[in-house]
Each structure stands twice: as C-alpha cells, then as structure tokens.
Amino acid sequence: MTKREKNFPRMAEVAKLAGVTVMTVSRALRSPAKVAPDTLKRIRAAIDKTGYVPNALAGALSAGGGGKTITALIPTVQHAIFADTITGLSAALRPEGYHLVLGETGYLSEEEDALVAAFLSRRPEGFLLTGVTRSPRTRDLLKRVGVPVVETWELTNTPIDMVVGYSNEKAAHEMTVWLAGRGYKRIAFVSGPSRTNERARRREIGYRRALKEQGLPVLKIFTIGAPAAPQVEDGAAILPEVLAEKPDAIFFTSDIYAVGAIQEARRRGIAVPKELGIAGFHDLAIATVIEPKLTTVHVPGREIGYIAGRNILARIRGEPAPQLSAIPFSIVARDSTK
Amino acid sequence: MTKREKNFPRMAEVAKLAGVTVMTVSRALRSPAKVAPDTLKRIRAAIDKTGYVPNALAGALSAGGGGKTITALIPTVQHAIFADTITGLSAALRPEGYHLVLGETGYLSEEEDALVAAFLSRRPEGFLLTGVTRSPRTRDLLKRVGVPVVETWELTNTPIDMVVGYSNEKAAHEMTVWLAGRGYKRIAFVSGPSRTNERARRREIGYRRALKEQGLPVLKIFTIGAPAAPQVEDGAAILPEVLAEKPDAIFFTSDIYAVGAIQEARRRGIAVPKELGIAGFHDLAIATVIEPKLTTVHVPGREIGYIAGRNILARIRGEPAPQLSAIPFSIVARDSTK
DNA sequence: CTGTTAGCGCTTTCAC
DNA sequence: GTGAAAGCGCTAACAG
Numbered sequence: 001m002t003k004r005e006k007n008f009p010r011m012a013e014v015a016k017l018a019g020v021t022v023m024t025v026s027r028a029l030r031s032p033a034k035v036a037p038d039t040l041k042r043i044r045a046a047i048d049k050t051g052y053v054p055n056a057l058a059g060a061l062s063a064g065g066g067g068k069t070i071t072a073l074i075p076t077v078q079h080a081i082f083a084d085t086i087t088g089l090s091a092a093l094r095p096e097g098y099h100l101v102l103g104e105t106g107y108l109s110e111e112e113d114a115l116v117a118a119f120l121s122r123r124p125e126g127f128l129l130t131g132v133t134r135s136p137r138t139r140d141l142l143k144r145v146g147v148p149v150v151e152t153w154e155l156t157n158t159p160i161d162m163v164v165g166y167s168n169e170k171a172a173h174e175m176t177v178w179l180a181g182r183g184y185k186r187i188a189f190v191s192g193p194s195r196t197n198e199r200a201r202r203r204e205i206g207y208r209r210a211l212k213e214q215g216l217p218v219l220k221i222f223t224i225g226a227p228a229a230p231q232v233e234d235g236a237a238i239l240p241e242v243l244a245e246k247p248d249a250i251f252f253t254s255d256i257y258a259v260g261a262i263q264e265a266r267r268r269g270i271a272v273p274k275e276l277g278i279a280g281f282h283d284l285a286i287a288t289v290i291e292p293k294l295t296t297v298h299v300p301g302r303e304i305g306y307i308a309g310r311n312i313l314a315r316i317r318g319e320p321a322p323q324l325s326a327i328p329f330s331i332v333a334r335d336s337t338k
Numbered sequence: 339m340t341k342r343e344k345n346f347p348r349m350a351e352v353a354k355l356a357g358v359t360v361m362t363v364s365r366a367l368r369s370p371a372k373v374a375p376d377t378l379k380r381i382r383a384a385i386d387k388t389g390y391v392p393n394a395l396a397g398a399l400s401a402g403g404g405g406k407t408i409t410a411l412i413p414t415v416q417h418a419i420f421a422d423t424i425t426g427l428s429a430a431l432r433p434e435g436y437h438l439v440l441g442e443t444g445y446l447s448e449e450e451d452a453l454v455a456a457f458l459s460r461r462p463e464g465f466l467l468t469g470v471t472r473s474p475r476t477r478d479l480l481k482r483v484g485v486p487v488v489e490t491w492e493l494t495n496t497p498i499d500m501v502v503g504y505s506n507e508k509a510a511h512e513m514t515v516w517l518a519g520r521g522y523k524r525i526a527f528v529s530g531p532s533r534t535n536e537r538a539r540r541r542e543i544g545y546r547r548a549l550k551e552q553g554l555p556v557l558k559i560f561t562i563g564a565p566a567a568p569q570v571e572d573g574a575a576i577l578p579e580v581l582a583e584k585p586d587a588i589f590f591t592s593d594i595y596a597v598g599a600i601q602e603a604r605r606r607g608i609a610v611p612k613e614l615g616i617a618g619f620h621d622l623a624i625a626t627v628i629e630p631k632l633t634t635v636h637v638p639g640r641e642i643g644y645i646a647g648r649n650i651l652a653r654i655r656g657e658p659a660p661q662l663s664a665i666p667f668s669i670v671a672r673d674s675t676k
Numbered sequence: 677c678t679g680t681t682a683g684c685g686c687t688t689t690c691a692c
Numbered sequence: 693g694t695g696a697a698a699g700c701g702c703t704a705a706c707a708g
Contacts, residue, residue, distance in 0.1 A: 007482065020694075024693085026686070036694085054459045055685055056461075058685035058686040058700090059459075060395055061395050061684090063686080063687055064688095069460075077415055077421045078422075080418075083415045117391060146344045289570065289601070359680085360702075362678060365703095397703070398702090401684080401704080402704090
C-alpha cells in the first residue's frame, strides 16, 4: 500500500492557482456576491483542482467563535429513547447547518464531568445534557462560560440555563393511580439503578405518593443493579424476588425490564395479566412485540430532542427561549394489565 | 433571567493571575513535570479561580493538527446495530482520549457527501464510514487528504483506506443454504431498500446464489420502500404480498421486518414455523422477545466498531494496520424455523 | 525552570 | 472589486 500522508491544501495554494490573494478566496467562500464573477469562476476551479476543504478550526479561531457544533451528552446510545432524542435534536439542527457532537456518559456523573470539560474545550455553541442533577463543579462551569445549555428528561425550577422534559414523578404517579383504578391492590415497583439515575428516583417518589393517596400498601422496592443500559434479562432475573412480595401488579421503570418479566412469568406458568399485571415505561417498539402487549408510559423522546434543539438555536441567535418546556407524556393501556 | 454572555477566560488571564507568562501556563497544562511545583500550584489555583477551559481549537491549530476527534457517519442512530458499532468505537477510542463526533446520513448518499465535506473542515484525525459504496467525489476527497478512513459493514478489495466488516453476500448465502437444509423448498426473500443500501443488495446476491446451487426456485423478490430505519409495521404490511408467492419460508434482511411478519402471521392464523418458517438478520434483542424466538444471522456490530477504532488509532500513530479485517458472523437457529 | 520570538490558517478591518 | 496588515489563542523552538 502506498504511504498515506495527511495533505490538506491551504487557502494560499488555491489563491496562487487562481492568481489572487487569500483574502479574495476567503471572500469567494463566504460572500461570493462581493467577488467579480470571473474571479469567482477561477477560484472555484482552483478549489476543485486542489480539493481544498476549509479549515474550520482556523476559521472559528479567527472569527472568534462558532464552529457551528452542538454537543449532546447522553447516558448511552444503546437505549432507544435517547437515540430518539438524538434524532430529534439532529432534525432541529440540520436545517441551520449545525453539527451534532455526541458523548456517552455511561450513566456516570464523573464521566459527565470529564466530558463537559473536554467538549467545552472545543467551544461548542450549545449543550444538551440528560437529566437535571449533576456535580456543582459542572454546573458552575457551564453557568460561568455562558454557553446555551438544555437539560432534559426531567423538569426543574433551577436549570443551569434551560430545561426540556416532563415530570418523571408525575408520570409514575399517574401510572400507579391508573393501575389502582384497574383494581390492583398490591402494586410492586422495580426501578433501574437509582443511585446514578435521578429519573428512576423521581419515579419512585411518584409511585409512593400514589399508593399513599390510594391507601394501598407500599411493597418492598426493588432496584436493578448495574449502572448500564437496561437488559431484558435483568427483568427476568428479578421477577422471583418480586413475586415473594405477592404483588398483583408490577410497575417497571423500563419496558425492557417489563418484557423480561413477562417472558419469565410465562416460563413459570403465571398468567399475565390475569394473575399478574405488568406495566412498563418508555413505550419502546418492543412493547408491542411482546405478547401480551405492554401497558406503559409513552414518553416524548424525540420531541424533547427537537424542542431542545430549537431552544438552543434560539439562544444562539439571541432570541428569547423558554427556560422551562414541559412536554406531555401519556399512559398507554394495552394487554399486560387487566 | 439574567443575560448570559459567552465568557471563556483566556490563558493570558490565568497567567496574569499566577504571575507568569502564558508559556508557563501552557507548559503547566501539558507537561507539568517541567514546571516548578510552587509555580504549578499558583497556576492551578488561577485556573480554578478563573474557570479556565483550554481552547482546543487554538491548540490544534498551533500544534498543527490533532483535535483528537474521530468522525463516524452512520445511517441512523435508531438502528441498534449501528448503535452497537458506535459503542464499540467509543470503547476503543476512550482509553486514548479520542472523542467521537457522530453524523447521521439517513441512508442518503448525498447527505454523506455533504457530511464528509463538512466534517473534514474540522480536521478530524480519522473517519468511520458505513458501507463500502459511495460517491467518487467523496472517495477522491478522502483519499487525497489522507486521513485514516475505515469503511465498515461489508468487505471490499478496494477500500479508500481500510475496511472492517463481513460479507453480507456470504451471510445471506449461508442462511439460505441453512434454510434449504431444514427442508424448505420455496424460500422467499424480503429486502430493505436496496437502492440506497448496498448491504441489502449483497444479501440478495447471496440468496440467489444459494438457491441456484440448491436447485430451488427464486421467488419474486420483495423490497421494502422507504430509505429509513426499518419499522416493525413494514414487515407486517408486506406479508400478504409475499404470501401470494406461496413460500414455505421467508428470509428478511432485518429482524425488525421478521418480527412484524411473525405478528401478522399470527393474526392470520398461520402457524410459525409449522406452516411458514421465518428468518431474520442482525440478531437484535427483539429476536428473543418475539414468540416464537427468531432464527437469524448474528452480526458483529460492536466488534466492527471496536476493531475499526483500533485500526484508526494504529494508523494515527503510524503503526501498521490491516487494510481488510473480516469479522465473523454466525447463524443462530431458534424457533421461528423448523 | 521560565521567557521570547514566530507562526498555525484564516478573517477582520481598513486601504486602494 | 481586491489587497495589506494585524491578530484570533495557543504551542514549538530556542534562549536564558
């Protein structure tokens, strides 16, 4: 194989080839109207010939700012709901020519801290962050540098800058009340890793509040361990423990777990929803693939990303953008509950 | 709300505060061993006080290159298999301090062209591209500038630089032969949008070749339309048409379609696998959630990303890296085939 | 161990 | 319509 050397032509080479100075080439690129048509033609030809690609780093440095990138930090790309948010964000940014830079925190706060600092050094024009709880250090840093920041997937009255999401507490509360309304009396709750995931924590609060209001017993609360993307097997594995509490329904904080539990219930000959009701969270594609189809909370992943993108863009332009945008969730009743 | 102004402190401010020149601050950041412990302490304090975040753009410009970023272009983040590739790539890059910049092409070649040009202007140190067919313009550009490039998810003898993948033709061939081995005689093939997806095209070739070898009839080939991420409903919607061909088995180029078809078959009272065998491709989580569990081709998404990352890194360091890395796929026999 | 001098590749004035 | 000078924020190379 021939040796590959990096070889980015510079504007100067284009200029020489076209018989002008770099200044004219620069102008040809950013305000072609100000360049004589004939000159323009020669410059365009030279660009083609050399394979010139502008150096955005130099450009941004010189122009004092915007490389037109937005940074998004999500727990994992594996989870479909965050993927949705990314898709929504992309959709909002693309028409304006902004690029998306993605980081995965792995649900780890320390990793988020590291990534914020690292990405900040690239001077992005905006940030999308998942969740609303984070280290004071990162909060301060972000506040101080003054880039537009959107926190997502939860609500708060004290965002760093803006927040786009819904109330996880309310969502879990609503589902629990709904379950109670269907006649379930012993509703168990199985949460994802709540130490590292405030969404799970808020859902638990909503669940407890609903039970209290309804005068129902709070069963032992189960938490699935590892701070990682949820796995179907996790839901299957925890079912036996949960059954020891004699629940007539189980509310999982993720469809993924719920699906695993339904499968495990079938293996054990437990009829869903007849003997045991099961509810999930997120409304993933998998929810309608499992039999019986899963009752769940539909959550607005894509919209969150889109609105977040629009808000960041507005801020960049100096237009007003709402500090808090609440996006509605909804309960989707299907066949895994009576 | 108080007005937010961008306000990134510069190295000069840190230097002044610490009573040194910028050079010493720069050194304190990149080779602290060369700075007096006491000076270092003062500089660190000043950095903390000011909330200084290095400007990587300026740094890269000056140091003549590496912003330590790798760009990955995938069709969509929605598809779990590309998400796996991203996760694998991240895993390879993280330990070396490289960042991942992600672009979604939406399965569109023109979009890829635009993104390559746009991202190239940020001078990434490497590229991961999905698939091996692309516009000559983009090929030339990438070859010319000499950044490390890995093409993925297929094999070719003429990569731009390197390729990491498997043979989609072979994979489909193997599955088709396996199906024939189970006694299926009329094996239908349903493909994703092949105009924009060469993986689908190659799979079709493998399917045809296998049938020919086995002396089995090639049924009408069905293609699912839209160039977008596959949807479960697409598989359900196309089933009736496919059934008109009287197949005893259907091989879908994605588990997603296969799952939709299984559901539709159930609705129509068709027994799977008894009356109709169904096979998929990718081995997504959904494949073991559907009942009957799906026979499919397991494809090494995560490994592809990881190896691609390792290869790019090797190239960057000037170490040798293989031009072609073939990663094995495998047939996973489950319950949707007899 | 620390400072000085250049200069990365481009864009912003301000001239011509 | 085009060019010359200055500088974006940082680092490499050399001095001291």
